[in-house]
Amino acid sequence: MKDFLWILIVIAIAMVFPIFFFIKENPFDTASFLSLQEKEMVAWQRARMQISPSRTNYVETFKDMQKNSExxxxxxxxxxxxxxxxxxxxxxxxxxxxxxxxxxxxxxxxxxxxxxxxxxxxxxxxxxxxxxxxxxxxxxxxxxxxxxxxxxxxxxxxxxxxxxxxxxxxxxxxxxxxxxxxxxxxxxxxxxxxxxxxxxxxxxxxxxxxxxxxxxxxxxxxxxxxxxxxxxxxxxxxxxxxxxxxxxxxxxxxxxxxxxxxxxxxxxxxxxxxxxxxxxxxxxxxxxxxxxxxxxxxxxxMGNYSSSEGKFNSLKDIEFEEDDISSPNNPAASIYTSLKATNDSVPMNAYSLNRNFFYAKSAEAGSHLTVVLDSPANVFRVQVLTGSDLKGENQLKEGQIELGYSYTNQINDCDDYILLGLLVNGILNKQVLSNKSGKKVKCVRLLVTATSSSGIIVRHINIWVK
CATH class of the missing domain: 3.90.550 (Spore Coat Polysaccharide Biosynthesis Protein SpsA; Chain A)
Structure with a gap:
């Protein structure tokens, strides 16, 4: 094991110069305010933290290994x-x-x-x-x-x-x-x-x-x-x-x-x-x-047998979830929109769990309907249904769903959004892949990406939370 660790250290040296190139293409988020020269110095210092001058003789050993193995x-x-x-x-x-x-x-x-x-x-x-x-x-x-x-x-x-x-x-x-x-x-x-x-x-x-x-x-x-x-x-x-x-x-x-x-x-x-x-x-x-x-x-x-010597293998991923068919939770939230609604239609209808719906008489590119949760939550599934339930009319043909995260406690919006998915035939229904960092979702936004020639119906925005 000691030999292996030494070899890893040698490779770290060999990778210092590729790291410089990597920084030019992908600056470290934590040092985005630094100049390129300063970023290169940071990379060099990080490498030196793991490598002492007395170990540089392993560079030649590594070069020989590369030359001879191929x-x-x-x-x-x-x-x-x-x-x-x-x-x-x-x-x-x-x-x-x-x-x-x-x-x-x-x-x-x-x-x-x-x-x-x-x-x-x-x-x-x-x-x-x-x-x-x-x-x-x-x-x-x-x-x-x-x-x-x-x-x-x-x-x-x-x-x-x-x-x-x-x-x-x-x-x-x-x-x-x-x-x-x-x-x-x-x-x-x-x-x-x-x-x-x-x-x-x-x-x-x-x-x-x-x-x-x-x-x-x-x-x-x-x-x-x-x-x-x-x-x-x-x-x-x-x-x-x-x-x-x-x-x-x-x-x-x-x-x-x-x-x-x-x-x-x-x-x-x-x-x-x-x-x-x-x-x-x-x-x-x-x-x-x-x-x-x-x-x-x-x-x-799947299965119970490993490819190694026919050993029994019952390994399962506890984070894997089969397709969920339970009812949505739709936790307490406020709804904000820039869509032009008819007089008798309110945005909250799109979020209610009954048969009400929200009707907008026009939908211009860039307009939105945003669900802002009262408390950020671990959202694991989102479903958005647009258009008539029976005939499929008034669908939003060009739109996408985004998840929002809040850092400044805004009341009616979020600071950062990431794309969850595009509407297909006016519908999105998918699981949410959450980064293990534990960030909770504050907003779910329906964004219109192309102006609609007719009014649209937002039938349901359903949310499942843990």
Whole structure:
């Protein structure tokens, strides 16, 4: 372990100069008032806090390690099923799968991925599966099953299956036993680190973001939209990974431009510890001190058997929530609007839990209807219904829902808003992914994004709170 910690320190030195570039592109929020030169000095001081001058001799050792290993030059991953899309997409969902002694959950996971996403969502992602077990009979069976069951997705370049031959792998014998693990388990987790590395290496150029999941999970409906919305809100903030599940390596989102660095990190330390522990060290090196987690989780573990030696695995994510069908809470709130209402229609009708509704005779771009809660709350679902209940007329065609947070105790508004989602056919119904920082929602705002040629009906704004 001491050797491993020394090597991490060396990498920290090697990353000082990339950190300077990172600051130019993504200034630290906590030092946004500093000049570029001052920010570079802050980064240098942060690096020096972890590195003493007496340790600089390890830089040459690190350079030699890079020069002599170069494991990616020998990687020969090949496509077994499908073809990558010609046009780059938003998201690649990566799965590495091995044969399990009891049963495989891979087909169930693939079904959940595609069945939990709409046709429009499927246009924005590709599923990349790495069949990482050397058993040729298992390979043949999985190829046959996937090709038959998921043929439409393969033809649409939404599903690609790859394999990496064993000759591409680093040695799996005489490995370090850092945690008093059995030699069998050390070989298993070391190979898994390389499985993930080869999967990510293949995924680098096919999308803007990469989402890692295990081969035994089920997904929340609409998970792609929820991830896309969260990425939009965090686009200009510094992060290494965004986490949509606390379970192991599942639900970890990377920028694909960061994958080559992490791939080399996995291969360099493949025998040291499991991949999720290596990811934690990788976070430390890139100065993401705490995980950026969003709740409730979008993925849940299924099945009872691990891929490791057929062990029993009852791991479940307690933050995962099935689709909620309970009645909304709609806590006490005031309603404010810039929409032009008819004389006999009041904004509170949109928030009441009875059959009343709010009618606005016009809706110009930029106008809003905002629910301001009396007390900030942990909101976990929002539903907005516009248009007639029977005929669907008077829908708001162009609009979005935003969540507001208050820092100055304003009475009729919030200081900061983030996008929750867009209205589709006049409706939004989705879970709220809350950052684990614990910020509570103060406002829910319906914002008109394009002027409507006719009046609109806001039938319900429903809120669920914990």
């Amino acid at each position: 494991p990616l030059k020998n990687v020969d991953s090949c496509i077994l099923i499908g073809a990558p899309p010609v046009k780059k997409r938003l998201l690649t969902i990566g799965i590495s799968s091995m044969k399990r002694p009891q049963r495989s959950y891979l087909l169930d996971t693939l079904e959940s991925l595609f069945y939990s996403s709409s046709l429009s969502e499927q246009k924005h992602f590709i599923v990349l599966v790495h069949l990482a077990d050397p058993d040729p009979m298992w390979h043949s069976q999985m190829i046959s099953n996937i090709s038959t069951i998921f043929k439409p997705y393969i033809q649409a370049s939404q599903l690609v299956v790859i394999n990496t031959p064993l000759k591409s792998y680093l040695p799996l014998k005489s490995l370090k036993r850092n945690f008093n693990d059995t030699p069998t388990y050390v070989a298993f987790r070391s190979k898994r680190n390389m499985d993930y590395a080869f999967l990510m290496n293949f995924a680098t150029n096919h999308s803007d973001y990469f989402l890692m999941i295990e081969d035994d999970v089920k997904c929340v409906p609409g998970f792609v939209t929820q991830i896309a919305t969260t990425v939009s809100a965090w686009e200009n903030k510094p992060w290494v990974t965004l986490e949509f599940s606390p379970l192991g390596f599942t639900g970890k989102l990377f920028r694909t431009k960061d994958l080559p660095c992490f791939v080399n990190f996995l291969l360099l330390f493949y025998q040291e510890m499991p991949c999720d522990s290596l990811l934690s060290h990788f976070h430390d090196l890139l100065m993401q001190q705490t995980p950026v987690q969003f709740l409730p989780s979008l993925f849940q573990h």
